[in-house]
Amino acid sequence: MQDSRVFVVNHVGKDMSDAKQYGMLIPVTEGNVDVFNLDRLLYTLKDILGTYHYNHKEDYILLSGGLPLNFVMGAICGKFGSAWLLLWDAKNKKYVKKEFKI
Secondary structure, three states: OOOOEEEEOOEOOOOOHHHHHHOEEEEOOEOOOOOOOHHHHHHHHHHHHHHOOOOOOOOEEEOOOOHHHHHHHHHHHHHHOEEEEEEEEOOOOEEEEEEEEO
């Protein structure tokens, strides 16, 4: 079993089982999120990453949900200088990892 975790920015019930090969899935937010309350959103995202001791060298961020959610998550991860992202490759129907250097 891998020690890595996959932080799902916004889980909306979509099948993300392919991402499990990269680690345990942890939903950061679920369903509809009020993207107009950015202070609360920032607090929520930081709280989840802190609770699970996010490690930018081993863990993954699975981008999902609205652009404001992913933007705020990117801003938080920016303090580390890099992050591992999981992106959906629609052509090959699988998640692929990509290092994002900030």
